[in-house]
Amino acid sequence: MSRIHVNTTVNGDAVDFLCEPDETLLDALRNRLGLTGSKEGCGTGDCGACSVTLDGRLVCSCLVLAAEAEGRAVGTIEGMAEGEALHPLQQKFIEHAALQCGVCTPGILVAAKALLEKNPDPTETEVRYWLAGNLCRCTGYDKIIRAVMDTAADLRRA
Amino acid sequence: MRFEVATSVADAVRLLAAEPGTARVLAGGTDVLVQLRSGMVEPALVVDIKRIAGMRDIVAEAGGFRIGAAVSGAELGEHAGVRAMWPGVVEAMELIGSTQVQGRATLAGNLCNASPAADSVPAMVAAEAVARVAGPDGERDVPVAAIPSGPGRTTLARGEFITSIFLPARPARSSDAYLRFIPRTEMDIAVCSAGVSLTLGADGTCTAARVALGAVAPTVVLVPEAGAALVGTTLGTEALDALAAACAAAAKPIDDKRGTVAFRKKVAGVLARRATIIAAERARAEA
Numbered sequence: 255m256s257r258i259h260v261n262t263t264v265n266g267d268a269v270d271f272l273c274e275p276d277e278t279l280l281d282a283l284r285n286r287l288g289l290t291g292s293k294e295g296c297g298t299g300d301c302g303a304c305s306v307t308l309d310g311r312l313v314c315s316c317l318v319l320a321a322e323a324e325g326r327a328v329g330t331i332e333g334m335a336e337g338e339a340l341h342p343l344q345q346k347f348i349e350h351a352a353l354q355c356g357v358c359t360p361g362i363l364v365a366a367k368a369l370l371e372k373n374p375d376p377t378e379t380e381v382r383y384w385l386a387g388n389l390c391r392c393t394g395y396d397k398i399i400r401a402v403m404d405t406a407a408d409l410r411r412a
Numbered sequence: 413m414r415f416e417v418a419t420s421v422a423d424a425v426r427l428l429a430a431e432p433g434t435a436r437v438l439a440g441g442t443d444v445l446v447q448l449r450s451g452m453v454e455p456a457l458v459v460d461i462k463r464i465a466g467m468r469d470i471v472a473e474a475g476g477f478r479i480g481a482a483v484s485g486a487e488l489g490e491h492a493g494v495r496a497m498w499p500g501v502v503e504a505m506e507l508i509g510s511t512q513v514q515g516r517a518t519l520a521g522n523l524c525n526a527s528p529a530a531d532s533v534p535a536m537v538a539a540e541a542v543a544r545v546a547g548p549d550g551e552r553d554v555p556v557a558a559i560p561s562g563p564g565r566t567t568l569a570r571g572e573f574i575t576s577i578f579l580p581a582r583p584a585r586s587s588d589a590y591l592r593f594i595p596r597t598e599m600d601i602a603v604c605s606a607g608v609s610l611t612l613g614a615d616g617t618c619t620a621a622r623v624a625l626g627a628v629a630p631t632v633v634l635v636p637e638a639g640a641a642l643v644g645t646t647l648g649t650e651a652l653d654a655l656a657a658a659c660a661a662a663a664k665p666i667d668d669k670r671g672t673v674a675f676r677k678k679v680a681g682v683l684a685r686r687a688t689i690i691a692a693e694r695a696r697a698e699a
């Protein structure tokens with residue numbers, strides 16, 4: 255298989271890499287670009303641990319070919335904090351202990367951020383439905399939902 | 413596997429037609445990638461159609477809407493015009509997967525994956541949606557109902573692909589609805605489903621109705637007897653009973669881990685009845 259040269263933007267930075275035609279964006283992020291925050295849980299789009307944004311849309315990077323990223327803007331968990339300053343969602347997840355093993359956390363944070371950008375005042379039901387594609391086997395979800403609701407309230411006041 | 417990005421409809425047709433091995437069109441990839449990664453299919457060629465001009469557009473046409481083959485569920489749901497005219501098609505599409513899947517999944521991909529349980533298909537069949545197909549011999553318009561030919565199979569010939577789905581204009585007091593049964597509230601495959609599209613006269617009498625069922629046969633099925641049971645009535649209990657009976661009779665499901673034959677036949681009628689009530693409420697509100 256001949257490799258494909260991809261030029262794309264990840265978290266605002268122009269990057270390029272070589273990938274196999276059947277390589278996923280998730281594998282390229284992790285193995286070519288060293289961005290290991292996005293996780294592979296299921297590899298079939300069910301668990302959301304690999305969630306990233308592609309031109310602003312939330313997607314599972316395990317269901318995107320790396321070559322599809324050509325000329326697009328990819329947003330990953332690594333772009334969430336500004337240097338040492340955590341994003342308000344990240345801060346709240348720590349305060350609410352909304353994570354245990356942490357494998358689902360990057361995907362959930364990326365998904366929650368995409369929600370609050372689209373809907374700054376979601377109901378609990380809206381948060382639960384939005385995050386239905388992000389599985390967490392540790393927390394039982396309640397702490398996650400509360401952390402997202404609490405962040406949304408704080409951001410509305412700010 | 414070769415990965416090609418088609419630059420035009422003609423380019424895509426040329427690439428697909430020239431490939432002697434297995435070729436796959438890539439829209440949102442939410443089926444293609446899963447199949448690729450599981451080794452279920454090993455395509456020699458994958459052609460991404462998302463960068464073809466117009467493929468991601470929703471355009472008003474002849475009183476209806478033409479939806480480009482690469483329009484995602486999320487984009488469809490954000491279109492106020494389509495939502496207002498075809499709420500049943502939009503709700504069916506929006507049931508597919510999660511937020512992440514919605515960011516990519518398309519109507520045409522759902523149709524061409526040809527699952528008997530594909531959620532948007534009963535709604536599109538009830539809506540009399542028409543697929544525009546491009547191929548080596550030019551363009552043709554095909555009713556959505558005629559695209560799937562069995563589980564995982566379509567009537568599209570080598571080199572052909574769908575460029576858009578057309579949802580036609582509606583008379584006044586028309587609407588549609590889609591319901592599915594799954595054992596949980598999100599992220600599951602329909603055990604049984606029903607799409608209903610209908611028109612009411614000024615006096616509330618049903619003047620036209622189309623009913624389609626999912627997951628009860630090798631392909632989505634249109635049930636003309638169910639539609640006929642509604643036409644000429646005011647959608648009272650008797651008409652709804654006749655509709656449910658027609659759906660149960662038309663359903664030819666299988667027994668599997670997701671549901672039994674008896675359960676699916678019964679639920680097909682229940683869902684069609686409820687979807688009819690919702691579509692009628694919407695049609696009245698519309699007037």
Ligand SMILES: Cc1cc2nc3c(=O)[nH]c(=O)nc-3n(C[C@H](O)[C@H](O)[C@H](O)COP(=O)(O)OP(=O)(O)OC[C@H]3O[C@@H](n4cnc5c(N)ncnc54)[C@H](O)[C@@H]3O)c2cc1C
Binds near residue numbers: 446
């Ligand atoms: C986690 C998850 C949950 C899901 N939940 C549901 C669900 O609830 N209900 C449901 O119905 N489906 C579900 N699906 C399946 C899938 O998301 C849908 O079938 C989706 O609509 C497919 O669209 P796509 O654009 O991603 O198709 P793709 O994967 O790009 O393509 C699907 C098939 O159609 C062909 N194709 C695509 N576009 C065209 C075209 N324009 N012309 C000709 N052939 C074409 C492809 O070659 C392929 O064979 C789910 C999938 C995942 C991963």
